[in-house]
Amino acid sequence: MRRVLVVAAIAATSRADADPLRLRADALSTTASPAGLLTLEAGGASGPGLSAEAVVWTGSLSDQSRGDVLVIALRARTAEGRASVRVGRFVESLGALRPVHVDGAAGRVRLPFQLAVEAYAGIPVVPGLATARSWSWATGGRIARSIGDAGSIGVAYAQQRDGGRLVSEEIGIDAGAAVGRREDLGARLTYDLANPGIAEVAVTASHRSKALRTELYVSHRAASHLLPATSLFSVLGDVPAERAGAVATWRCAPRLDLVADLGARRVDRDVAPEAVVRARLRLDDLGTSALTGELRRDGVGDDTWTGARGAARIALPYSLAVSTELELVIPDRDRGLGSAWPWGLAALAWDNGTWQAAVALEASASPQDRRRVDVLGQLGRRWGLR
């Protein structure tokens, strides 16, 4: 019934002179579990002011059959773009605060002096098409000011309650700025008001030249402040996990990109270096065929590991493409879960713009399964209706 309403709502917003109504259906199946998944996607716009979108899915995952709505949203906007509103189920992201998946409404208004105010209110989404839901709600708002064309700064606040009990209360500050023609900065800070303390901080600064992009990043995250305040484990205080490093992305030849990410990670008293080196070679100007190779050193404390990954995609005639992806992870500590965890996938895909099909063979050895081979299949169809 809900799916019928979704299609009807979208169809109602589509006129002959508007953007076409887009429909997409994907069926996926895998021998793992076994599982099947059918996703239906629709979107359309009735002129510049009104659009609607929906993604629903149904499937058999593990031993249970389920279905749910991922997105069903109606979006309206004034002609000059000064105000907009969304109603339905959507993901709301307010500045530095974590994204929230809600059933509700959100709005945004641009005010004089380059100010913008946005707010949302709704019921946090819980998985499953449950009709009996506890009285929980989430609400938040953000006020932001643009600083000319150079950037913006914003302050956001959100509160979530479950059955009247405070689950989370956060305030966040975000800022972004283009310092020069080639330099930009981004920063965000989230402060937990329920159990006072800094929940998250992230700062990045980058510089771009024609072929080289370099970036410095720092992040700080205190997991206890990310848990619901109703959790017993939210009272354990600040033991932050921190990361700092630099990334260089170099287009050293028109079709070859090299990426090096070097940094360090700290969790409690453990500090460990981390590094990623990646190369990607496009085999044609459009990048439809490409190769990539990657070496990685990751983890901290007893959870360090070294990994290598390679992938290739080769476009063939008749809209076909073959691809393969291989990965080998070697944990520093065996723990009786295996000294190496290889994973591989080989796929054949066909996409003619309307129909899409793919079949793949996946093989792996992991802590969960000593040996495992799965087959994956996908069939998709897109429609554009006027």
Place this chain on the structure above:
Amino acid sequence: MRRRGLIVACLALTACAGVLGLTRSGPRPFPHRKHVTAGVACTRCHVGLEAAPSTLHIPDDPACKTCHTEPHNQGSCLGCHAAPGALAELVEARDHLRFDHRQHAAPSRGDCMRCHIGIADGDDHLRPPMATCFRCHDHDAARDARRCDACHRGLEDTRLLPQSHLAHDGDWLREHGTRAAASGDLCQSCHRESFCAECHGKTVPALTATRRFADPFAASVHRAGFAARHSLEARSEPGACTTCHSPDRCAACHTSRGIAGEGRRSPHPRGWVGPAAADNEHGRQARRDPAACASCHDGAGQSLCIGCHKVGGVGGTPHPPGWSSKLPLGALPCRLCHPIGSAR
């Protein structure tokens, strides 16, 4: 020895020059300059500019043969004399731009080069950059209001990124949380609601990775052998999983797969809980990654902790020095350890 290495490197670079894109092995840009200097008017080849905007206005083989009466090859002219990316850009422009050459003929006084600036110099991009539009059109208000659809149609379906794409240049997966925070409305000018929800949605997470398993270049935190390494990654970045997943998701999956849950042996190592400080690794680990503990012990499992950590219990206070909360003692989770009336 060094000279030999240099020679080998030069030879390798020469051999790979085509693959690396240093030399063009495929179709070349159309020689516009040659035609312009020969006095060929643009509209002589690009016919129909004054007609319907739904065509690409690209000359076909018969059009070329009106001058090149004896072609050197029987193949299609554009098969070799047009960069493939340029044609793809034109198709994108036709399908996703509200643009009509007819409206621009008079203002440009028939001078195509006023907009198609680099064409005579062999520029691959036949479609002018957006900055060229802004030389005549004042779109500041529209840009500030994110009213891209005044010119762009169906931006979500376009494959081309803007020339200066602030947010997508670097490690997008790690960085987007910082960049998108300051300009969420800008993201919405190109991305639909489902773009965020396919990863951050609570109802079917990781739809992107699930649906694009055959594309090894599709960005996702759950790519490749993630199932094998997820425990290492989760412990190395405490709290990261809770960005999308509720803590009980771990327990739900582990229980259904028979990895943990009721009736199973304790997953904790020796020395996890004990009377001596040296035997109490659980405290340190709980502070490092409280979300991992909450994934199994939240709810009914809390009683295990409260047995020792209640006020007056042998476990002492789990709070660090200076810890405070705005929650009243009668609220959850305070009242679990602090019965009403007990000392704080």
